Amino acid sequence: MRFNVHKKSSTPIYQQIYEQIRYRIQTSMIKPGDQLPSLRKLSQELEISLLTVRKSYQLLQKSGLIVIQSGKGAFVKGVTKRSSKVLNNFSWQDELNVNITRSQYSLNRDRKYYDFSQAILFPRLLPNQFLAQEMQSLLRTNELVLATYGPIQGDRELRIELSSYLQREQGIKADPHEIMITSGAQQGIDLIAQTLLKPGDTVIVESPCYGAAIDVFTNKGVNVISIELDEEGIQSDLVEEVCQKIKPSLLYVNPSFQNPTGILMSRQRRKELVDLAELYHFFIVEDDSFGEIYFDDISVPPPIKTFDKNGHVLFLKGFSKTLAPGLRIGLLYAQGSVFDWLYAVKALMDIGSPLLTQKAVLAFLRTERMKQHMEKLRIALQLRRDHASDLLSPLSDYVQFQVPKGGFNLWLKLPQNVNTFALLKKAQEHNVCFLPGEACFVHKPPHAYIRISYSLLSDTDLNIGLQRLNAILSAEI
Structure with a gap:
């Protein structure tokens, strides 16, 4: 059972431990009857005092989440003795220290109608019929597409077409050589985190924020600082306050119809974030999964990436939401040495996204159908x-x-x-x-x-x- 605590965080350590355990209990990552680590073991692992751990456990008990049994330990409420659980051949796994501390997807594992x-x-x-016919046509005319690894960077034809799409629809002048195809925007977030973050680094996110992005950053062992939104998006003055105290590695934002709030970040706020990135030398991860889904004929400000002159913005766009979830097509646009670093990690991650799915969306993007x-x-x-x-x-x-x-x-x-x-x-x-x-x-x-x-x-x-x-x-x- 692994915990991430950050001693420089404004949140007290006992509160960090409490919140991580509470979240895991409520999302069933820790089951009723599971025994929590002993006070001594957890204090040694985290290099904190016994009193801090005890304070966390007392808070959990007061919240009705655990039961503390004198001389036996702390147990998740529901089944108070571990021996009362049915033992099986997999029970040894419960003692392992795994690298997953939270996941929003544990909340609804049993989907309802x-x-x-x-x-x-x-x-x-979705355009299912067109894409299905396109895949069938591809297989009839080129069976070897199934026997071919896709390029690590992504299919060249698709990158050229996506470059044209970005310029035509969003005003982003992206060189196809600086575009990488990903398995959706989610892989792009994880790829960036794998490449640029190490335990102890600081990442700034919106509050509230896309939960799966928080999951990625938290599970990397970084210090995640959240900044409240107002009607114009993340508050840039509060971002600067953090930058003056702690140098962040990344700022993650979802500027257009933010997930979950639906807030549309203003043009001025977008420009201010780029100015801050240039001043304090951090990357902005711009997740644009909903930019084209606007209502009431409103005007959507240009992407943050259009204000970027020095490679501070890593632009992510997913087409799973709007085109075909089953094909898992996304793009990552990055400039400078960071692209080479991302390329190397992508090679280790999957040796390239599937070629058939990339070819399948090509015809759709090339016509007025999109x-x-x-x-x-x-x-x-x-x-x-x-x-x-x-x-x-x-x-x-x-x-x-x-x-x-x-x-x-x-x-x-x-x-x-x-x-x-x-x-x-x-x-x-x-x-x-x-x-x-x-x-x-x-x-x-x-x-x-x-x-x-x-x-x-x-x-x-x-x-x-x-x-x-x-x-x-x-x-x-």
């Missing part, structure tokens, strides 16, 4: 956003949310005393699931939040599922 937890598209909104698809997608998702907002509006006395101008999600603020994990269990009993807001924070948030993704279900199921969720919230809050 009315699934609001995943920010992905309803399959029938533009037409995005236009239809925006209309369909705007209707879903409006319908979801209307169905949840009767709860406005105790549920607060801003109607987003793009993206896939509604971010709901609930009364402070609500336990979102208990609420999720109640919802699962009615075949409904959502994402508890704690997955999107580095530390326990001061209020209760949940994220509702209106993108995945059919129109009929969206209506039924939201009515069920409405009833659950009305009864439980």
Whole structure:
């Protein structure tokens, strides 16, 4: 059982340990009846005092999460004796010290039919038939595509086409030689972390933030500092305050229709972040997974990368959200020596993304189909956003949310005393699931939040599922 503590963090060490154990219990990474490390063992491993560990355990016991038995140890509440658990041939694994401390995906391992937890598209909104026909055609005309490793950097034709797409749609002048194909934006985040971060480094993230990005950084053993958002995005003045105290290695942002809040970062704020990166010499990881999903004919500011002159911005774009989750196509655009470093790590990671899937999307990007698809997608998702907002509006006395101008999600603020994990269990009993807001924070948030993704279900199921969720919230809050 491994823990990451950062002695220079503003969060006390006992609180860091408490939050990591609490999160693992609530996400079932630690099971009822599991024994926690002894006070002495944990204090030695983390090089902290026994009193600090004891304070963490006392807080966990006070929260009703563990039971401390005199002379025996601390156990996760539910089964108080480890011997009462059924032993099997795999029980030796429980004693190992593994490199995973948190994962948002543990929250909804058992997906429910009315699934609001995943920010992905309803399959029938995607160009499945065209892509399937394209793959069949590729296999008929070139069977050897299955017997060929894709280039580590990615298919050259696809990189050229993506370069044209970025310039045409987002004003980014990207050299194809500086583009790398990834298995979605998520691999890009992990690739950057593998390449640039080591334990003890500092990463700044938005608060709240895309939970899987927090997972990547936390599991790398880095010090993750979160900065609150306002209506214009991450607050650049607070970023500078951190930079004056601690030199960050990375700033991770999701500027266009931020996941989970849907906030659209202003043009001025984007430029200010680049200025700070140049002044304090850190990288900005710009995750642009939702930039084209805008509603109400609003004007989306240009990507942060367009303001970058000296290679401070690492630009990520995923096409899984909008084109084909099953193909897992994304891109990473980086300039300078960092590209060579990323290339070397990518080679160790997978020796290149699958070639067949890269070739399959090529024809779609080369025609007007991509533009037409995005236009239809925006209309369909705007209707879903409006319908979801209307169905949840009767709860406005105790549920607060801003109607987003793009993206896939509604971010709901609930009364402070609500336990979102208990609420999720109640919802699962009615075949409904959502994402508890704690997955999107580095530390326990001061209020209760949940994220509702209106993108995945059919129109009929969206209506039924939201009515069920409405009833659950009305009864439980």
